[in-house]
Amino acid sequence: MTTDIEATVGLRTPIRHQLFIDGQFVGALSGETQPTLNPHDNSVIAHVAMAGRADVDLAVAAAQRAFPAWSRMPAAERGRILLKLADLIEANAEELARLESLDTGHPLRDSRMLDVPRTAACYRYFGGMADKFQGETIPVEAGFLNYTLREPVGVVGQVVPWNFPLMFTSWKMAPALAAGNTIVMKPAEITPLSSLKIAELMAQAGMPAGVVNILPGLGSVAGQYIAEHPGIAKIAFTGSTATGKRVVQASAGNLKKVQLELGGKGANIVFEDANLAAAVNGAAWAIFHNQGQACIAGSRLMLHEKIADAFLEKFIPLAQSIRLGNPMDETTEMGPLTSALHQQRVLAYVDVARSEGGELLAGGKPPAAADLAKGCYVEPTIVRASSWQDRVAQEEVFGPFVTVLTFKDDAQALQIANGTDYGLGSGLWTANLQRAHRFARDLQVGMVWINSYKRVNPGSPFGGVGQSGYGREMGFDAMREYTQVKSVWVNVDAQIAPHYPR
Ligand code: NAP
Numbered sequence: 001m002t003t004d005i006e007a008t009v010g011l012r013t014p015i016r017h018q019l020f021i022d023g024q025f026v027g028a029l030s031g032e033t034q035p036t037l038n039p040h041d042n043s044v045i046a047h048v049a050m051a052g053r054a055d056v057d058l059a060v061a062a063a064q065r066a067f068p069a070w071s072r073m074p075a076a077e078r079g080r081i082l083l084k085l086a087d088l089i090e091a092n093a094e095e096l097a098r099l100e101s102l103d104t105g106h107p108l109r110d111s112r113m114l115d116v117p118r119t120a121a122c123y124r125y126f127g128g129m130a131d132k133f134q135g136e137t138i139p140v141e142a143g144f145l146n147y148t149l150r151e152p153v154g155v156v157g158q159v160v161p162w163n164f165p166l167m168f169t170s171w172k173m174a175p176a177l178a179a180g181n182t183i184v185m186k187p188a189e190i191t192p193l194s195s196l197k198i199a200e201l202m203a204q205a206g207m208p209a210g211v212v213n214i215l216p217g218l219g220s221v222a223g224q225y226i227a228e229h230p231g232i233a234k235i236a237f238t239g240s241t242a243t244g245k246r247v248v249q250a251s252a253g254n255l256k257k258v259q260l261e262l263g264g265k266g267a268n269i270v271f272e273d274a275n276l277a278a279a280v281n282g283a284a285w286a287i288f289h290n291q292g293q294a295c296i297a298g299s300r301l302m303l304h305e306k307i308a309d310a311f312l313e314k315f316i317p318l319a320q321s322i323r324l325g326n327p328m329d330e331t332t333e334m335g336p337l338t339s340a341l342h343q344q345r346v347l348a349y350v351d352v353a354r355s356e357g358g359e360l361l362a363g364g365k366p367p368a369a370a371d372l373a374k375g376c377y378v379e380p381t382i383v384r385a386s387s388w389q390d391r392v393a394q395e396e397v398f399g400p401f402v403t404v405l406t407f408k409d410d411a412q413a414l415q416i417a418n419g420t421d422y423g424l425g426s427g428l429w430t431a432n433l434q435r436a437h438r439f440a441r442d443l444q445v446g447m448v449w450i451n452s453y454k455r456v457n458p459g460s461p462f463g464g465v466g467q468s469g470y471g472r473e474m475g476f477d478a479m480r481e482y483t484q485v486k487s488v489w490v491n492v493d494a495q496i497a498p499h500y501p502r
Pocket residue numbers: 159160161162163186187188189190217218219220222223224225227238239240241243244246247260261262263264294295296396398424463464468469
């Protein structure tokens with residue numbers, strides 16, 4: 001039965017709000033729930049079950065039971081289920097887009113154009129990958145055959161943040177499943193709804209019970225216990241650097257494999273020879289898409305001093321023209337931040353900027369419009385920092401907040417770009433081919449975009465270096481992350497001299 005909320009936002013199917021364990025939607029053993037809110041007006045969408053440690057134990061046990069059959073199922077069969085899921089995601093695209101926009105504040109236009117298609121593409125890519133990822137035969141000494149088996153790790157724990165819940169769960173679950181692992185996944189407590197819908201579609205696609213278990217819950221409780229759990233062989237985590245470090249510590253008990261996608265402070269470098277119109281538009285997308293709540297956001301806008309004024313003359317009015325509004329409105333270009341707490345955190349950085357002598361060039365406050373007053377909105381904000389070492393040029397704000405820095409030559413650009421503890425993604429805009437590839441080589445990051453920004457594709461490795469974490473999602477690298485290699489030695493026809501001749 002759908003309720004008023006579902007009817008209001010155009011959902012045809014009931015919102016799922018329970019834990020998904022062993023193929024069933026169930027309440028938390030403790031009976032605990034927590035409201036999930038619509039960040040447009042902070043109204044309650046649903047009361048969602050919150051997993052405790054006992055629920056995690058049940059989920060791990062279910063995933064352990066499901067593992068032998070799932071891991072030994074022919075890879076092509078596993079792939080077929082993922083391909084079916086991709087089709088079901090497309091068949092339910094509008095439902096998923098609306099649910100994601102409702103829970104996160106993503107403009108519906110983005111959920112439709114990006115989040116949902118990218119999610120389907122990810123399951124489809126890894127569905128196709130399942131039976132194409134293979135071991136190797138290694139040339140070794142005479143008389144021996146040596147080959148490798150790529151084996152799934154076992155039960156994997158996955159912990160996901162709130163900024164792209166639908167997409168990020170696909171980036172984690174698709175390769176893990178293709179490789180034959182079973183899963184205990186915790187979405188962010190404030191955005192659990194789309195992953196529960198995916199659980200429903202997975203069941204429809206024929207995923208056996210227990211293979212995927214989805215547990216909304218608190219990071220400090222369910223997340224921490226997943227990281228500690230002795231029955232979990234690997235943890236894949238996306239979130240803040242501080243929490244990532246806690247996950248590493250918690251994982252030590254049973255020496256889990258760990259994969260971390262953490263924060264970033266992306267440099268977006270515009271050289272004096274760049275196509276200015278393209279760079280202005282690309283830079284706005286780089287920071288303002290998803291309200292800046294992206295680990296790869298181009299949050300440090302680095303301008304060559306010769307073109308800085310001309311660039312800002314176009315960039316500031318463009319930022320100010322972005323249409324803020326209810327995410328469910330099809331014309332909205334920027335929605336609210338995903339929570340009131342986060343809105344406050346982002347706005348606090350405006351005071352940090354002022355205290356450091358930064359110049360506020362645009363935004364820096366919630367919009368004046370009365371219909372947005374109850375929501376978590378922040379205007380597109382542009383700050384010119386007094387130094388690249390300022391907090392606003394070093395710390396991840398994770399909002400529609402861009403810090404402008406200028407540089408005088410390539411050497412200084414590189415020094416500033418690499419002058420952060422993070423190393424996730426960076427972009428550069430130039431017509432000079434040599435410079436473009438030199439920077440691609442010299443930037444200390446996991447991803448570089450040349451004359452573009454923020455491109456992602458299921459085939460292209462995604463991840464960072466330094467305090468941005470380790471391991472890669474997507475592509476063949478993701479399959480390596482979710483498997484362990486076993487080396488098998490066979491004596492084919494070797495006559496081995498006895499070690500202990502008697
Ligand atoms: P967060 O606080 O680190 O939370 C991420 C997830 O970890 C949430 O599900 C959270 O649960 C859970 N968690 C919290 N404490 C935990 C613990 N002790 N043990 C295990 N799990 C725990 O990050 P966030 O503020 O939600 O997300 C924003 C951050 O994610 C940013 O720093 C951003 O850069 C980063 N990010 C990185 C990437 C990437 O690919 N590199 C992508 C997107 C975002 P709760 O929901 O209960 O807090």
